[in-house]
Each structure stands twice: as structure tokens, then as C-alpha cells.
Amino acid sequence: MRSLTAAFATLGACAGLLVTAGAGPAQAAPTPLPAHVFAPYFEAYSSDSPADLAQKSGARYLTMAFVQTEAKGSCTPYWNGSTSQPIASSVFGADFATLRSRGGDVIPSFGGYAADNGGTEIADSCTSVDSIAAAYQKVITTYDVTRLDMDIEDNSLTNKAGIDRRNQAIKKVQDWAAANGRPLQVSYTLPTTTSGLASSGLAVLKSAKTAGARVDVVNLMTFDYYDGAAHNMANDTKSAATGLYDQLAALYPAKTPAQLWGMIGVTEMPGIDDYGAAETFTTADATAVYDWAVAKGINTLSFWALQRDNGGCPGTGGSDTCSGIAQDPWYFTHTFAPFTRDGGPVADDFSLSVAPGSASVAPGASATATVSTQVTSGTAQPVALTVTGAPAGVTASVAPGSVTAGGTARLTVTAAASAAPGTYALSVTGTAGALSHSAAFTLTVSGPGGGSGALVNGGFESGSLGPWTCEGGGSVVTSPVHGGTYAVQGIPAGDRTGECAQNLTLAPNTAYTLSGWVQGSYAYLGVRGGASASTWTSSTGWTKLSVPFTTGASGAVTVYLHGWYGQGAVHGDVGKIKDAIKGQNKRYGDIAILYRTNAQSRVM
Structure with missing residues (x-):
């Protein structure tokens, strides 16, 4: 482990330039995280050993929760805000070294709900951008890590001064890392709605862009929606991430679809979350999310928290030590663990949609819709377009019959005078080699007197x-x-x-x-x-x-x-x-x- 801990003896005593490595033997740069990584949160406030629990569960990478100050107004980082757990190689250092020896690593996470609620998240607590940046640098150099996570929720989402200080400090640390040849990523972990970030979360990213800070990963907390609804948690994860994708596309218009998906992370809460049984992430949800995450090529898959990955408390929601559902020990870890892999070639893929998704026509009339395709990963490929499901007396066609992914075509449906009234489900399908995607189109043929107003x-x-x-x-x-x-x-x-x-x-x-x-x-x-x-x-x-x-x-x-x-x-x-x-x-x-x-x- 390469550490500059001693250089920070005066941390907090002054604000100024970040500490940089002095003359000495050249040292190898730390190894960056894989392009796709499973890194569940580890409750650092427990008495568990990260290395021991990682070995028992099979998780090679851990997100360590949390780093915060010991009191509001302080600029000194501690694990869990405890002065008995300073940022030092004597605290967790041996565990982290063991994890690396097994091919894994850690992601220190700043903030968390308790810190964000109580004002001890370091950018909320400390008013000096330089001191905040020095705290980030201290964690990086003490533990030789290549990613920092910022878990921002609750009151931290409305503290504009803290948001701006945080992003300004991130920019300083990123400049330092670049000047010293150190790989460094920054992730933001944020609460979400089922359709993407709320305006407060989006404001955090906009502040980062204004400050010139690079956000490498936006990690959605796809649980604790507290919206009073019953949830299919896997589907809600997908819709939340799709909403985030659209928000990132607007914020970073130069990025490709593959790059945008590669900025996204999701963190689940296995079993019953803090809200209650209406928000239950099941073992079946885990498989569905894993398959989706691999197909989309997202960056990070995680859950809160490793200590909960067991069924020891049936019916209990929001426990720190169990999921509250019937499951095998380490089921969620074993399901998500294969997600960790290096980049490699990105598979070509595309999406397909039809707008509007329905039409009503009288016998003898026609309607049209636009068929749109988009590259979601890899490069654009030729896509053959077909339409099926038209009933007797209705003709349906797509022109042109083939487009390059990213292109559009026109769907035309025509009802003959003999077409029977009713509502019919048509399907527009795009095929590119072994890939096939479909979109539904609902056609209503109106009956006598129905007219276009049906x-x-x-x-x-x-x-x-x-x-x-x-x-x-x-x-x-x-x-x-x-x-x-x-x-x-x-x-x-x-x-x-x-x-x-x-x-x-x-x-x-x-x-x-x-x-x-x-x-x-x-x-x-x-x-x-x-x-x-x-x-x-x-x-x-x-x-x-x-x-x-x-x-x-x-x-x-x-x-x-x-x-x-x-x-x-x-x-x-x-x-x-x-x-x-x-x-x-x-x-x-x-x-x-x-x-x-x-x-x-x-x-x-």
C-alpha cells in the first residue's frame, strides 16, 4: 500500500494547495476498477472484517460506507464520523490489502443518510474547498484507491453551498490525480424516482458540470421510493435507469449511447426496504436486473448492504443484518458477482419504438406512425423492418423496409371498407442479424357511427x-x-x-x-x-x-x-x-x- 498519510499531519490547520508526492522511487499506478463492476455496500460501522465477509460471500469489490466528519463544522474525515476510526492504514488497511491480493478492491463512500441528515457530510460540514479536496486526497493516497463515491441524499440535496463546494473540490482532486498520473473516478450515488432523477439530484450533476468536475458514474438508489405504490422493483429499476439515461443524454450530448449507459450504476436493497413490503426486491428481481444490466452495459451493480444478504428475519423491513425474505445466504451476492468483468468489445445493439403507439381509423381510411430506431451499444447496423398482426381487410406496411440503426421509417395502416370493427394489436419488428426488437401498435377500426371520435x-x-x-x-x-x-x-x-x-x-x-x-x-x-x-x-x-x-x-x-x-x-x-x-x-x-x-x- 502506498500512503502519504504523514504528509497530512497538518490537514485542517491550513487551506492551500493540495499535497503532492515528493521526490523518491517511482511507484506503479494503482489498478483501475473493471469497466463493469459489482461492488455491494459494506457497513463499516459494524464489527465485521471486510476481507472476511468478502471471502464468505464471494464479493471481490466492496463499497465502504461511510466517510464523514465527527461533528458539523469539522473538516477532518473519519470512518463513520468516529474519532476512533481515522483515515489511516491501521484502520481497514490490512483488509483492503487482502482484498487486492484476491483480485478485488474497495470504493470509499462519503456521506450516507445519517451524515447527509446531520450535516457531517464533509462538503456540508467544511466550508473550505481546499480542505475538502485535501480530505478526498488523503483517502485516495492512504488506501491507494481509484474511485470515490459521493452518497448524497436528504438534506445534502438541498444544501446548494455544500453541493457546489463538493464539486469544486472534486475538480481540484481530479486535476491533482491527472498531474500525478493516478487513475481516479468519481461516482455520485443519488435517490431516484421510478422515471429518473428528481430535480434535486439533477441539480447535483449540473453543478458538477458547471464546476468542470467529471462525473464518471451516476449510481441510482432504486429503493425507498416512498410513493405509496405497489412496485415491481426490477421493472422500476429499468424505468429509473432509462429516465436517467435520457437526463444524461441531455446533459452530455456528445456522448454515445454506449458511453451513457456506461455512466450508469444501480444499487438495490435486497428483500424488504425501509418503506415496507410494497417495496420488496425479490430473488426473481435480482435475476431480471442482472440480465438487464449485462445487456445494457451499465457500469456498476450494487446493493445495500452485504450484511443484509441472508433471510434471517422473515417479514422485517429495513434491517441492517437481514433481508426480511426467504432466501439462501449470499443469494444476491452470488447472483450479481458475475457482473464484474473488464470492458472488451461492446456488442452491437439497437432499440425500436413507434409513435404514436395507436390509431383509430374508419373503414376506407388510413393512418400513419413513425418507426424510430436508435443505437444502444456498439456501432450502427442495418435493421430490417416488418409489421405483423393486421386483421382481414387491413393492410400494414413499413417504408423503407430497412434502415441503418438510428434511422426512421413510416408505418402505414389502411382499413378496407370490409374491415371488421374492433381493436387489434399489431407488432413492428426490427431485425439485425441475430438481434430482434419489437414495438406494439394498437389499431382500432371504428364501427358504424364510431367515426374518428371513438x-x-x-x-x-x-x-x-x-x-x-x-x-x-x-x-x-x-x-x-x-x-x-x-x-x-x-x-x-x-x-x-x-x-x-x-x-x-x-x-x-x-x-x-x-x-x-x-x-x-x-x-x-x-x-x-x-x-x-x-x-x-x-x-x-x-x-x-x-x-x-x-x-x-x-x-x-x-x-x-x-x-x-x-x-x-x-x-x-x-x-x-x-x-x-x-x-x-x-x-x-x-x-x-x-x-x-x-x-x-x-x-x-
């Missing part, structure tokens, strides 16, 4: 949202449902109602009734735009709501379902709607509009 996919029985759009987290679900196979779920949060909505044009100056089955706290069903009407209920069971309204001169309205801020999820579903003209029951879906004229009604 409510499309009112039953969500296509299995997808289109053409409905939902605020973050909204989706089609298979449970709970009132009838059929699917229902829609809206996810309110502190800053949103979880609305799902669809725009349509009805006959002008005409009376209608919107009806649907809903359940959940403060579940609203309504219209706005060319008409304004709504009603609501708050129930744990299904309740049918009806909303009479009259369109204006344009006939344009927006139909919506939503909950209320910070309340639980809401759902929309229904059994059957009776067609009063034909006197028979027809399934039209979860939410329907009834057109009323001359005391008759028919489903739109």
Missing part, C-alpha cells in the same frame, strides 16, 4: 397504454381488474396526481356521458378542454362513476383518470357497456363514452 383502447385489453399517456409510473396491470384481463394503474406522488389521459374529438355541441369503474383513494374520472366535468370516489373496492358532459364547438376533449397528491395508486376498469340501440351487451372496455340523443344512447 375512445381508443378504453378497455386496455391491448395490454398497453397507447394512445393513453400516464404520468410517471402509470401502467397497464393485470391485477386488480374489474373485468377482462387488464386495467390501468395511476401512481400519484407528492408532485403529481398520477393522471392517465387520452385526447379525442367528438361531435360538437353534443351531450355525452363518460363512465368507468375505478378504485383507490380519491379516484377522479373526468373530461377537460372543450368540456369540463368530473366526479370522484374514495374506495378500496370497485365503484362505477358516470360523468355527463356536453362538447363545445370543436368537439375536442381530454378524458382523464387520476388520483390525488401523495395518495395511493388508483385503478380504472369495467365489465360491460350496454348498447341501448341494438339491445345487446358488448365489451367496449374499461372506460367508455355514451353518446346521447333523442333518449337513445350508443357506445362511442
Whole structure:
């Protein structure tokens, strides 16, 4: 281990230039971390030996939590803020050396919830940028590490002065490392929503860019959402990371898709997290996340924390020593451990999407949509495009039939006069060698009187949202449902109602009734735009709501379902709607509009 510990005897006594190595024998630079690394958090405040627990679990790399000051206002770093655990080779040094001898390494992490909450995160505590930078340098040189992690949450996310000082200090240390030929990465570990960073987390990255500090990895804490919703934790990890990818693409427009995915890390919390059973990361979730992480080529896979990787406390949430679910000891470590690997060639891959994702046409009419492809890793390859699933009387084609990944094409669907009314699921597929990706397109052929104003996919029985759009987290679900196979779920949060909505044009100056089955706290069903009407209920069971309204001169309205801020999820579903003209029951879906004229009604 190469250490400059003695050079920091006066650390905190003065602010000035960073300490640099003096003359002496040339020393080899430390080995950088692998391009893809599994590094679970290790609770350094426990009495466990990092080397011993790593050997028992099979984890070669550890994220050491946490480094902080002993009191607010201090500039001196300690492990866990304990003066009995200074940054010195005598504390953890032998463990780290043993880990390296086995082909592993450590990532010291600054901050953590307790420090961020109590003001002992070093950039919040210390007002000298030079002293903060010197503390970072001390950890680097004492333990010869190549990455520092900044775990920033709670009050640290709103401390703008601390955020800016931290990034300015990171820039200083990065300049020092470059001048001394030392590899150095910096990761930010931040809380997330299911659709990416909240504005406070994004502000941390924007501050880093302003300061000229390089952020190598943005590591999302994909747990403790506290949004009152039931979660599929694996799917939420993917959607959170995809949202982060889009945010990073906007922040760093010169980076390629592979580089952007290579900046992303995810940290799970195995079993039941601090929120409770609604946020349970299962053993099946672990496999799904591992496969996804490998396919996307993200940088870091982690979880909180190594000491929790056992099933010793069934039903207990947020424990430091067990997961709270039935599992084999070290199950999550064994599942994630193969993720660690060096870069090597990046596999070519692409994504495919269709916008809009649905259309309604009358017999004899046509509709179009744009098919978009994008390179997600490697280089652009030719992609052959096809469309399947068109019913009798409907033709569907994509032109051109082949594009280079990154290009677009046009989907055209035409309904003949003989096309049967109904809703149909089409699939647009792109193929490049052995790779194949598909996107759904929902086509509704309207029946007599339906016209272009028909409510499309009112039953969500296509299995997808289109053409409905939902605020973050909204989706089609298979449970709970009132009838059929699917229902829609809206996810309110502190800053949103979880609305799902669809725009349509009805006959002008005409009376209608919107009806649907809903359940959940403060579940609203309504219209706005060319008409304004709504009603609501708050129930744990299904309740049918009806909303009479009259369109204006344009006939344009927006139909919506939503909950209320910070309340639980809401759902929309229904059994059957009776067609009063034909006197028979027809399934039209979860939410329907009834057109009323001359005391008759028919489903739109």
C-alpha cells in the first residue's frame, strides 16, 4: 500500500494547495476498477472484517460506507464520523490489502443518510474547498484507491453551498490525480424516482458540470421510493435507469449511447426496504436486473448492504443484518458477482419504438406512425423492418423496409371498407442479424357511427397504454381488474396526481356521458378542454362513476383518470357497456363514452 498519510499531519490547520508526492522511487499506478463492476455496500460501522465477509460471500469489490466528519463544522474525515476510526492504514488497511491480493478492491463512500441528515457530510460540514479536496486526497493516497463515491441524499440535496463546494473540490482532486498520473473516478450515488432523477439530484450533476468536475458514474438508489405504490422493483429499476439515461443524454450530448449507459450504476436493497413490503426486491428481481444490466452495459451493480444478504428475519423491513425474505445466504451476492468483468468489445445493439403507439381509423381510411430506431451499444447496423398482426381487410406496411440503426421509417395502416370493427394489436419488428426488437401498435377500426371520435383502447385489453399517456409510473396491470384481463394503474406522488389521459374529438355541441369503474383513494374520472366535468370516489373496492358532459364547438376533449397528491395508486376498469340501440351487451372496455340523443344512447 502506498500512503502519504504523514504528509497530512497538518490537514485542517491550513487551506492551500493540495499535497503532492515528493521526490523518491517511482511507484506503479494503482489498478483501475473493471469497466463493469459489482461492488455491494459494506457497513463499516459494524464489527465485521471486510476481507472476511468478502471471502464468505464471494464479493471481490466492496463499497465502504461511510466517510464523514465527527461533528458539523469539522473538516477532518473519519470512518463513520468516529474519532476512533481515522483515515489511516491501521484502520481497514490490512483488509483492503487482502482484498487486492484476491483480485478485488474497495470504493470509499462519503456521506450516507445519517451524515447527509446531520450535516457531517464533509462538503456540508467544511466550508473550505481546499480542505475538502485535501480530505478526498488523503483517502485516495492512504488506501491507494481509484474511485470515490459521493452518497448524497436528504438534506445534502438541498444544501446548494455544500453541493457546489463538493464539486469544486472534486475538480481540484481530479486535476491533482491527472498531474500525478493516478487513475481516479468519481461516482455520485443519488435517490431516484421510478422515471429518473428528481430535480434535486439533477441539480447535483449540473453543478458538477458547471464546476468542470467529471462525473464518471451516476449510481441510482432504486429503493425507498416512498410513493405509496405497489412496485415491481426490477421493472422500476429499468424505468429509473432509462429516465436517467435520457437526463444524461441531455446533459452530455456528445456522448454515445454506449458511453451513457456506461455512466450508469444501480444499487438495490435486497428483500424488504425501509418503506415496507410494497417495496420488496425479490430473488426473481435480482435475476431480471442482472440480465438487464449485462445487456445494457451499465457500469456498476450494487446493493445495500452485504450484511443484509441472508433471510434471517422473515417479514422485517429495513434491517441492517437481514433481508426480511426467504432466501439462501449470499443469494444476491452470488447472483450479481458475475457482473464484474473488464470492458472488451461492446456488442452491437439497437432499440425500436413507434409513435404514436395507436390509431383509430374508419373503414376506407388510413393512418400513419413513425418507426424510430436508435443505437444502444456498439456501432450502427442495418435493421430490417416488418409489421405483423393486421386483421382481414387491413393492410400494414413499413417504408423503407430497412434502415441503418438510428434511422426512421413510416408505418402505414389502411382499413378496407370490409374491415371488421374492433381493436387489434399489431407488432413492428426490427431485425439485425441475430438481434430482434419489437414495438406494439394498437389499431382500432371504428364501427358504424364510431367515426374518428371513438375512445381508443378504453378497455386496455391491448395490454398497453397507447394512445393513453400516464404520468410517471402509470401502467397497464393485470391485477386488480374489474373485468377482462387488464386495467390501468395511476401512481400519484407528492408532485403529481398520477393522471392517465387520452385526447379525442367528438361531435360538437353534443351531450355525452363518460363512465368507468375505478378504485383507490380519491379516484377522479373526468373530461377537460372543450368540456369540463368530473366526479370522484374514495374506495378500496370497485365503484362505477358516470360523468355527463356536453362538447363545445370543436368537439375536442381530454378524458382523464387520476388520483390525488401523495395518495395511493388508483385503478380504472369495467365489465360491460350496454348498447341501448341494438339491445345487446358488448365489451367496449374499461372506460367508455355514451353518446346521447333523442333518449337513445350508443357506445362511442
